[in-house]
Amino acid sequence: MAKCHPLLTCEDIEQFKFSEEIGHMGYVKEVWHSYWQKFPVVVKKLRTFDLAGEIAGPGYLQGINLMKNFYKPSVLLQLVGHCNDTIVTEVHRLLDARDLEIRFKEYPLYNTLQTRMQLCVSYVDILRTLHSGHDGKIYVQCDAKNLQKLAGQFLFTEDFRLVLSDVDSMETILVNGTNRKLIKCTDWGEVKGYFPAPEELWPYKGGYDASKLPLYDEKIEIWKIPDMCWYFLGDDVSTLQLKRSLNDINNQCKNRNPRKRPTAEQVYETYLTIYQDIIKK
Template sequence: MNTGRFYLVVLQIFAAYFLIKGLKTVLLSSLRYQNFLVSYRQLVVKAINQKSEKSSTELCELGHFRFDQMKTCHKWLECEDIDKIKGYKKKIGGGIGKLVYVVKWKSKGTGLDVSLALVEVRPSRVKQKWIVDRVQLGMKNLMALQPSKNVIQVAGFCDDGNQQYLLTELCGKYGSLDKFVNNTLFKRLSTLKKFIMAIQIVESFVFLHHNSGLSKVHCDLHDPKQALGQFLVTNDFRVVLNDVDELPTDEHLNKQFAICRAEPKCMMTNETFLAPEQRYTQDDCMKQNGEIAATIKADIWKIPDITETLLTINVENLIQKRESKNILARLLKIHSFCKIANPEERCTAKQILREYRTVLHFFRTKKMPS
């Protein structure tokens, strides 16, 4: 091979080398750019989801509400607004002193018809002062507890002198928790999802005892199943307080105990569900005009029974029975502190919540189906 040809071959080799290297650089740059685009898109989607999640869970300020696809908070509806919609109401429930209807309100922001629950004093009871006072107190309590993720959302209020109306979020999809536990959907829930519902109930007690101003006792808890009826399951699947007719303030450190009303005719429905200090004989109850002193520790006594009911009611699957049993076994220690006879020595709702979350994390890491 002559010298000229040799140099030509060398030049061709170098050219091929740099060409390959250049192509490789271009390809790598292209891949990096594509990866950048993918990462950028993922970040954008994540940011949008976080914004959407925040907007759907962010609480409105007191006196305002937001439901469904409403983009902004709306001021509570007043008498003028309620007068326009109450004429087209459909009864969906009620109690001894109140009736509950579903009504439609058109949101100006979205143009959508929003379904709301309308609560009013039962017309046949308006002359019975103690019933009217109880229903009206429940309305005032509900408004005073706003805003909170642990309480049903209020949408409006009206007092026209003869009648009082309260508008709230409508939980038409699942309804009250005591009825939902008989629903086929509840029976299909995983054990962990049921436990999360129990955690949300404990969060409600933390709110009442520690985060709602003065500590409040939930007096209207007489039996595990009836206690579930004090909560609603929202359409986005949260367990929230709804029936708050009887929430006296506990200031026992100042020797001002909460006073709970005894059950009708001073007859206890479920004696063991009540804390020892809440139990009574019929004679003693009558002498005290049905008034029973209590503290927030009376609520603590009842939490283990409420949780056990949620985890074990209507469970037919053997695997879920075993899962419920395992969770309750893990909760045995904290539940024993709930059941101490001396109320002052019982644990707090905050301590229960902390332990429940620890147990939830344990079973999630154990890959229990969620």
């Protein structure tokens, strides 16, 4: 955005007229459609009048800085402007990945193995970028208690790829050579079930205490890759052979020992090879 026009300022944003409320994204933000010089945009404003907004405030402001300064902006929702707790972004009219099957019904020509595997590749491509440590930081998405919650963090582009739209709940692992400052995702309480990585679960007897939860790293996201990819591939019988070809790398992702899981880069390379094989066939 900044290469073709300066980011919009408070003065620019004050002139916006809100045409349609999209809804509350996680009950933290008010989200509206609007226009800037006839270009459709989305306007998001932090809900500061309730507890959820107050809790999310620091992460929300941190997310704005990430969108402004991230070294590879193509994987993130494009920032158009911001003013205090209001941000303006590009529009993706296919909305988020929770509506996957609805979108394929609306656009049946895209409902192919190639497009579905493309989504798996796109998802892991975003992870490998966030995990690259390019600026001495590894970014981990903490707002991922279950599959639907995580899917809601990503928007579809018009050619059925993904962009990460919600960066309010990113934790940062600082990397200094081989030294790392590890993290734990505790803002929204205890996580349970099969979807979170084993190291995210409360490991002790007795009541949950966030302060005593052990630390972990970005490998919690590697654990979730197979579930997300299976979601993108769907349940049709035509995906069975493709899923069998993914079993080896996906089983590695599900290793209960995080140190034995592959990196996002390694998963990406394997997924990309399988995707390219689909195209050749």
